[in-house]
Amino acid sequence: MSEALNTIEEFVSSDYKYGFVSNIESDTLPPGLDEDVVRQISLRKQEPEWLLEWRLKAFRHWQKMTEPHWPQVHYPPVDFQAISYYAAPKKKPKLNSLDEVDPELRETFDKLGISLDEQKRLAGVAVDAVMDSVSVATTFRKDLEKHGIIFSSFSEAVREHPDLVRKHLGAVVPYTDNFYAALNSAVFSDGSFCYIPKGVRCPMELSTYFRINAANTGQFERTLIVAEEGSYVSYLEGCTAPMRDENQLHAAVVELLAMDRAEIKYSTVQNWYPGDKEGRGGIYNFVTKRGLCKGRDSKISWTQVETGSAITWKYPSCVLLGENSVGEFYSVALTNNRQQADTGTKMVHLGANTRSTIVSKGISAGRAQNSYRGLVKVNPGATNARNFSQCDSLLIGDQCGAHTFPYIECGNPTARIEHEATTSKIGEDQIFYCNQRGIETQDAVNMIVNGFCKEVFKELPMEFAVEAQKLLGVSLEGSVG
């Protein structure tokens, strides 16, 4: 292999920056899963009877299901009995202000670069930080409350707005949906709940930061966002996890519901620990994300920047039920070393004049395997449905792989579906050209990768676009240009 490629190899094999462990006492259930564990979780969270019943139904259903093996990823079988299904930071006092948050926890957040301080207020970001499943602090609740917006941890929402939760929980992703969604429904420990009332435009970006801390715990959070008629919300989710030798399971469910003329923009920056260079450790990220455009003229837009996890299995989808509704999916998935990703989207057109756009950018480096898998489905009733899909792959080095699995099912002759795909490689010639203009290799790679992802980054809220660019830089080379 040439020197230029070697140099790229060196950059791409840099270490995970967020691999520190916090010494926060946690209250953890022993490993294993049976009905009793489900009851324990519900009990610890002081949940109402209906929710326990729902969990138990999900659990019983899950027991009858088998793990899916169709994705283009390879990993040893997961021992679901070896996982602890609940870990809550033990000190969980009622907090009146951020000053009361455990200092070490705050330090952890500082290391992650998210402060829960007033700075964020200036930046207009409300943060609901979830660490090991339990929401630690929610900021800006009061401001949001003035607009009638509910933004809280899932558990709080269950306590304070049980009717809303009960009405919508599982409406988009039923517990029968798939293996991991069923598991999540049985054991989910916390997550975020967001409700935007009719006609309200949420005045700030809502943000959640997830982080897996305790060893051997799976993180099963659940997010539910309901946007009532004519409302708008932009939501950002960021994720990191400390370095561990063993694999950790993350099986989340996200449900979005948009009523007439409502718009939900959901952005994810995912940086779970990807494992070491040889593929030891790392997060298994098996996530179900789905949005339902229930009302007419509604819109749901997913933007994701995925750089972490050992294994990613994730297809944020849109069900376009309302007439004229719009679904969008913008994705950057970067895999390095031994990471494997099988990710994409589903656009299901049910209503007339529904439109969807898919822009997927896959980047593979090291010995990683990156697959795009996407379904565009037009039902017979979806007259004049339109879809445009673009899937581009970028290869760095000569030991990685990129795969594309587009599925198209069209049941209406008036539909228009377009699919474009490209594969390219960062060439030594391109790197040398940059070098010859005084730009060093790592900056050149950055520049080319960022250029490749530009279409997706411009969909992210400004501040997070910068973050995402940096994250790609870090994931590829250990220093930021």
Next chain:
Amino acid sequence: MSDPILDIRDLRAGVEGRDILQGISLTIQPGEVHAIMGPNGSGKSTLASVLAGRDGYEVRGGSVNFLGQDLLELAPEERARDGLFLAFQYPVEIPGVNSTYFLKAALNEQRKHRGLTPVDAMEFLTLVRDKIKLLELNEDLLKRPVNAGFSGGEKKRNEIFQMAVLEPRLAVLDETDSGLDIDALRVVANGVNRLKSADNAQLVITHYQRLLDYIVPDFVHVLMNGRIVRSGGKELALELEERGYDWIARETQAATQS
């Protein structure tokens, strides 16, 4: 005489185990324009690549001094920041990377290296607007990705445009004339000539004499089989045009046999 910009001594280099440059010596003083001519396969582009530090070329012997430093010790980007510019024979396309962004990054790397403050977007725009006129290029080009979808002529003009912005001490033009029609050639040559000054120098590599009608060299060197077999003034180029390269080959052979 002042210190030379470039001083090559007995440079031997090759690629993939093949010897190509078999001992080249060449000294370039500030203000000078040197032309290297030679038939295909004589080692012209290898010389350009070795000077710029392209990967895969192995230096087997000799030395290259650039502005008082050992050039061969420097990484390609360090050579560039010190003022060595290569106008590529085949400029590569970099999709997704905006030309303005690219060139501003290049300029600021150079400025940073020299302890200067980086130029901001506005200053840069003023600068490039000036320079782009010199090459008669459309300003739209600045908004497009680097070389992506450029015509052959645009790519070559873009190289010289970049040279105009970066103001190198030594510009190596690797067959910049190839693939250019006569009008584009004139524009490129005009640009190069305007960039000439008393303290920079140019090394023009070409197969044909044609370019040298527009860029008038102070010295012409003939490269054959990895050696400079003859050096002279600009009239040597005209002689080559008239008589081809064969007579030099014959004379060189005769000289080595006698």
